[in-house]
Amino acid sequence: MSEEKRVTFGSKLGVLMATVGSAVGLGNIWRFPYMLGENGGAAFLLVYIICILILGLPVMITEFFIGRHTHRNTAGAFKAVAPGTKWSLIGYNGVLAAFLILGFYSVIAGWTLEYLLQSASSSMSGKPVEVFTSEFNIFSSGIIRPIGWTIAFIAVTHIIIVSGVEKGIERASKIMMPLLFLILFVLCIRSLTLPNADKGLMFLFNPDFGKITSSVALSAMGQAFFSLSIGMGCLITYASYFNKKTNLQTTALQVTLLDTLVALLAAVMIFPAVFSFGIAPTAGPELVFITLPNVFAQLPLANLWSFIFFTLLALAALTSTISLHEVATAYMHEEFSFSRAKAASLVSAGVLILGIISSLSFGLLKEYTVFGLTFFELLDYVTAKIMLPLGGMMICIFVGLRVDRKILKAELTNRGTVPFYFFNTYAFFMKYVAPVLIGLVFLNELGLLKMIRRLIV
Ligand code: PHE
Numbered sequence: 001m002s003e004e005k006r007v008t009f010g011s012k013l014g015v016l017m018a019t020v021g022s023a024v025g026l027g028n029i030w031r032f033p034y035m036l037g038e039n040g041g042a043a044f045l046l047v048y049i050i051c052i053l054i055l056g057l058p059v060m061i062t063e064f065f066i067g068r069h070t071h072r073n074t075a076g077a078f079k080a081v082a083p084g085t086k087w088s089l090i091g092y093n094g095v096l097a098a099f100l101i102l103g104f105y106s107v108i109a110g111w112t113l114e115y116l117l118q119s120a121s122s123s124m125s126g127k128p129v130e131v132f133t134s135e136f137n138i139f140s141s142g143i144i145r146p147i148g149w150t151i152a153f154i155a156v157t158h159i160i161i162v163s164g165v166e167k168g169i170e171r172a173s174k175i176m177m178p179l180l181f182l183i184l185f186v187l188c189i190r191s192l193t194l195p196n197a198d199k200g201l202m203f204l205f206n207p208d209f210g211k212i213t214s215s216v217a218l219s220a221m222g223q224a225f226f227s228l229s230i231g232m233g234c235l236i237t238y239a240s241y242f243n244k245k246t247n248l249q250t251t252a253l254q255v256t257l258l259d260t261l262v263a264l265l266a267a268v269m270i271f272p273a274v275f276s277f278g279i280a281p282t283a284g285p286e287l288v289f290i291t292l293p294n295v296f297a298q299l300p301l302a303n304l305w306s307f308i309f310f311t312l313l314a315l316a317a318l319t320s321t322i323s324l325h326e327v328a329t330a331y332m333h334e335e336f337s338f339s340r341a342k343a344a345s346l347v348s349a350g351v352l353i354l355g356i357i358s359s360l361s362f363g364l365l366k367e368y369t370v371f372g373l374t375f376f377e378l379l380d381y382v383t384a385k386i387m388l389p390l391g392g393m394m395i396c397i398f399v400g401l402r403v404d405r406k407i408l409k410a411e412l413t414n415r416g417t418v419p420f421y422f423f424n425t426y427a428f429f430m431k432y433v434a435p436v437l438i439g440l441v442f443l444n445e446l447g448l449l450k451m452i453r454r455l456i457v
Helices: 012-023 026-038 042-070 074-081 088-121 129-140 144-163 166-192 197-205 214-227 234-239 248-276 287-297 302-336 340-360 375-402 405-412 423-445 448-456
Strands: none
Touching (some): 012 166, 012 234, 012 248, 012 302, 026 088, 026 302, 042 197, 042 214, 042 234, 042 248, 042 375, 042 405, 074 088, 074 302, 074 375, 088 144, 088 287, 088 302, 129 144, 129 287, 144 302, 144 340, 166 197, 166 248, 166 287, 166 302, 197 248, 214 375, 214 423, 248 405, 287 302, 302 340, 340 375, 375 423, 405 423
């Protein structure tokens, strides 16, 4: 496909918004707090921040490089740089990851729609904590409603992808993102002023270093990749639409900062309330959904707050599902020459099947597990903890080995027109630190490190 024919993002702000739109989503507001709660709080947070800085940022810049340099979709990009080699497997890993993530992400996105509707229809104030929890359990383990919402969410994503109205979404997110910040901020304040809020803050910010285990490290690393939308070529696909003037470094920095800020705000909104209401921090995927209604119930006009919040959350999820869908659709469209509509339909049909099974794994199919994980948990584990970090590692190795440093620098400095002060530091982290660290976390988690140590000693 020729460069001229490819669409590009309209404006500077458009580039940032679309990319932030992909990064900020359920990963920050739903997955981050629940991972944090399950992995010991502050210890997890610390490792997470380290992962964002030394893995996330270099990988993101590298993905931007690949995307804009090749102007291709994820799989095509690797073929363009290294034709006829196995490197294109990285691209396929990404396309498959996008597809699998959509399969479980749409279920949670569907939950936000149920909550949106409920805030418009039934009164929340005055209900005890247990009622919110049991209502959630009844809903999520059901069949018709959660599946219906999952299908609805996939359908909306599908329509946006085929009708190419991303521009409208891009515009909407310029208003939506600041609003999301605002409401998160208000909810943080409400949460922080609840009785026993300080216990939540201790949990969040007072690390117990003894809790940093290999599985905490793997979870934090996976969460960093998931939240920044990296390791699977989503940002390669987006960067392929960037124009010559887009400053790749500042865009990466801004996206990373905003994404981390939203995650932190989400945690400050959730944990003081969790401790105040006596909810278990380890509750899992339902944590946000059973905690937040209690916070809303403490506010005047509870239903209105809830309605606004879940509308924004659903939209934040939508900008992420669009980016995931785009990865798979762009791949099918460009590599198999399917029309965009046909490519998108095939992707949506597949996602629908995964979504239905994932949704049922909270109820009817709960007992069917693989390695102790339900279907939903399996998709989440395999993508976030294996495919994304592995993809990120391979992307770094690929660029480190196959791309001339001069070409890398030229692209990242827009042919020398913008400075890159820390280019050497970046190149070092990308080429050596990131792949080695990711590899070590994997080896450690598999228990291989212990084995190697035993063999050596
Ligand atoms: N980053 C998105 C979120 O936090 C999820 C996502 C992952 C989107 C990978 C695209 C690619 O919600």
